[in-house]
Amino acid sequence: MSSAQLSIAIVETDRERALLIQQSLRDAGEYEIHVVSEITGLARRIQQLSPDVVLIDLESPSRDTLEELALASGPLERPVAMFVDRSGDGLTDAAIEAGVSAYVVDGLKPQRVKPVLDAAIARFRMFQRMRTELAETKRALEERKVIDRAKGMLMKARGVGEDEAYALLRKAAMDQGKRVADVAQALVTAAGLLG
């Protein structure tokens, strides 16, 4: 079976992410896996490897380079295609949503690539969720800091306690139809300007 082993090139500049995708593919089956992490010279590298499947992040600018490569040997005999077709089992949508796209560099049976994509999609999605969570947490922390500063300023200026200061902020936010964090930010900014 080793001669029929599917070879897969993963184009991913983020090393951690590449390793995880690689790991998930190993769990899915026996594949020959190459990771390409350099964007410059991508076309040359892929040409050398001549993989059966190229997995590339949809968000990667170097996708265009791959498209050229796939077209290079006769655009009509070898169309560049996302290997899943539109009538498929929702894999196309899933791949697009997750940001994965696969280009068939040679004629290849879709059923052989399906487990590969399934695994890759799962990993891409997991990363997406982690990124979103991280960004949200950061934002919440920033807002917390601003609200605390605004509260402190109000406590000092009005001679009130913490709860009352927060109540003032919340009331102003409700009256203006804004978020508490935005009102706090406005207060902090204004205070900065007034010195």
Place this chain on the structure above:
Amino acid sequence: MKTTTLAVGFIPLTDAAPLILAQEMGYAAEEGIALDLKRAPSWSSLRDMLSFGRVDAAHMLSPVPVAAALGLGGAGAALSAVSVLSVNGNVIGVSNALAEKLRAQGHDFGFDDARAAGEALIAATDTTLRIGVPFPFSMHAELLYYWLSALGLSVPEALQVRTVPPPLMADAMEAGEIDAFCVGEPWGSMAVENGVGALLLPGTAIWSFAPEKVLAVRSDWAETEQSLLGRLIRATWRAGRWLSEPDSRSLTAEILSRPEYLGVPAEVLDRALAGRMVISAQGEERQVPGMLEFHAGAATFPWRSQAEWIGRQLAARAGIDPDAAGRAARATFRSDLHRAALAGTSADLPGASSKLEGSLTARLPVASESGKLYLGPDRFFDGRIFEPRET
């Protein structure tokens, strides 16, 4: 009117301005739509996002819908070009080493004579000239093939055209992967700004009225969402008209320079908008009339003859039947939908939907509803005239 949000994809380029300004200046809101602008990292991903319905419309290279109709690249839906978003706007640049060689040979970097520049470039090339373009199906590639093959350079022996995404063009040149490039602004100017190359020629010196980006939608979406499509066409048309006012320039550069759009200094963006290009790190300036058009000369009108020209050029290289390709190409530029959307507005559209390409050497009045429409010069540098086979 209830506001409908449309997801619209764009690539960070100066000529995405009609979509960005349609949203920012309220032209979309006036039509009861909001544009949710999504920046895409590459042309192939943007095309696939459109094909598979992740966006409703996209800023697209004019040859992409044509290529899709010819079965070249992509596996998705049929695409239609419903407006031309911009005309011209590309520059050709060379590496510092090549620029030095050209100057040593006595080329003056006059920036207006495609024949002189092309002959100098060919004379300076010993083996194979490697030129970067943003995408295999692009006006950049078409202009280069047209220009250099008309001057006798043989493809592919002496000319290698390579795909490099626009924001990476300067890097590729610095890494020695390419000797020259043809790219949309501001990425040519950024290469000058970063000191990796010099500009040799604007695209307009090769074809003075080349349809550059189009507003592309899925063909079936165009049929089922005619009201939304009409609103989108009108909003971008009005944005284009506003963009063509000299007073709009500095605000445009400021808005485009925001990190969520292009993230490039406003001063660099202003060059293409003003038609005043800085061509070398030494600060030499060149005036380029018609550097980037959004409105003048019925710029937004998707001429069927432009599509046919593109289709026949692609067919010649791909080895497919040119007549069939010409017909398929014409059908992708929807002058009918463009006309229908702008009927009843102040837009003055030409009476015909096809014209001789390359025949106008000066501004010329043409038959239109008001009779006051002028078309600008549309010459090819070698004076050839392209006559569409079908009318």
